[in-house]
Amino acid sequence: MNKQINITILSMFAVLLNLSFASAMIVNSVDVKSLYPGQSASLSADIKNTLNEDVSDVSLALNLEETKFTTIGSSEDSEDEINEDDKETFSFTIKAASDIKPGDYNIPYTLTYTDSNDEKKTKTGSIGITVSAKTEINYAIETKNNIVGEQGKVSIKTINSGLGEIRFVNVKIISAEGFEVLSSNEEYIGNINSDDFELATFDVFYKKTGASITALVKYKNSENEEQSETVTLPIQIYSREKALELGLIKKSNIWIYGVIIALIIIWFIYRKIKKKRNKKNHGGV
Numbered sequence: 584m585n586k587q588i589n590i591t592i593l594s595m596f597a598v599l600l601n602l603s604f605a606s607a608m609i610v611n612s613v614d615v616k617s618l619y620p621g622q623s624a625s626l627s628a629d630i631k632n633t634l635n636e637d638v639s640d641v642s643l644a645l646n647l648e649e650t651k652f653t654t655i656g657s658s659e660d661s662e663d664e665i666n667e668d669d670k671e672t673f674s675f676t677i678k679a680a681s682d683i684k685p686g687d688y689n690i691p692y693t694l695t696y697t698d699s700n701d702e703k704k705t706k707t708g709s710i711g712i713t714v715s716a717k718t719e720i721n722y723a724i725e726t727k728n729n730i731v732g733e734q735g736k737v738s739i740k741t742i743n744s745g746l747g748e749i750r751f752v753n754v755k756i757i758s759a760e761g762f763e764v765l766s767s768n769e770e771y772i773g774n775i776n777s778d779d780f781e782l783a784t785f786d787v788f789y790k791k792t793g794a795s796i797t798a799l800v801k802y803k804n805s806e807n808e809e810q811s812e813t814v815t816l817p818i819q820i821y822s823r824e825k826a827l828e829l830g831l832i833k834k835s836n837i838w839i840y841g842v843i844i845a846l847i848i849i850w851f852i853y854r855k856i857k858k859k860r861n862k863k864n865h866g867g868v
Contacts, residue, residue: 608630608632608665608694609630610628610629610630610692610694610710611629611630613710613711614628615627615712617715618677618713618714618715620679620683620684621679621680624676625674625676626675626710626712627672627673628672628710629670629671629672630662630665630694631669632665632667632670635667636698636699637664637667637699638664638697638698638704639664640661640663640695640697640703641661641671641695641696642694643692644659645675645690645692646690650690651680651682652677652680652690653677653680654677654678656676658675660673665696677712684714684746685716685746685747686713687711687712688714689710689711690709690710690711690712692707693705693706693707694708715805716777716804716805717745718749718805720742720749722739722740722816723739723740723816724737724740724816724817724819725740725782729821730821730823730831731790731792731820731821731822733788733789734786734787735787736785736786737762737787737796738785739782740781740782741772741782741800742779742780743779747805748774748805749775749803749805750802750807751773751774751802751803752781752800752801753800753802754771754772754783754799755768755798755801756796757797757799757813758796758797758815759796760793761789762818763788765785767785783798792822794820795815795817795818796815796816796818798816799811800812
């Protein structure tokens with residue numbers, strides 16, 4: 584009995600071993616050029632014949648019905664035959680929908696071929712592709728109390744106009760013209776989602792009109808690649824005269840209060856002198 588059990592176990596092991604090394608038609612490699620929302624790119628897939636025979640009428644079809652991809656041209660490519668231990672390249676041009684979100688996607692496929700016994704075989708699977716996002720960043724300046732001789736704030740506004748998130752954003756001032764930076768010249772602002780913005784704000788002292796700021800902005804794009812940009816932006820700083828004209832500040836009224844106080848003092852002095860004169864005049868009668 585034990586001998587029979589051992590033989591059975593060995594037989595099962597042999598079957599499993601043969602299955603693990605079973606030959607097949609396989610997608611050996613896939614190459615997809617950079618693909619962005621609303622744009623097209625070439626896709627090529629190498630189909631390798633690891634069978635112990637030649638095959639014919641080989642067809643690879645992309646099943647795009649339930650995806651956000653289409654093809655420019657046919658969604659199917661074919662080869663007359665693929666010999667044993669050989670491979671052929673199947674090529675397509677795919678287009679991503681304009682509203683697709685950047686990320687990783689699977690495209691289902693159906694692979695058909697005819698074996699040496701003239702039997703038609705079918706295999707299904709999926710091809711993984713990545714939709715990237717073009718990085719689009721705009722910059723603007725926001726100021727507070729931007730008047731010569733005043734302390735205020737300068738904010739560099741980083742606007743993510745692209746479809747993908749930018750991460751680990753850091754802003755560092757490398758040049759300041761027309762003002763002095765009172766706070767740290769570097770600020771980490773973190774992640775910025777698509778169609779959003781963040782501010783890097785610095786305490787400053789405005790010294791003159793005609794100012795500008797140059798900053799180094801570092802971040803990682805949606806593909807986790809390190810990026811850096813140097814941006815120079817003008818800053819509007821007003822003279823005190825222009826600020827008064829525009830109503831940004833109000834003219835000081837201290838001199839008026841001074842005149843009023845002086846008049847009050849003169850009036851009291853006058854009253855005191857008059858009172859003394861009246862007493863003197865009354866005493867002389």
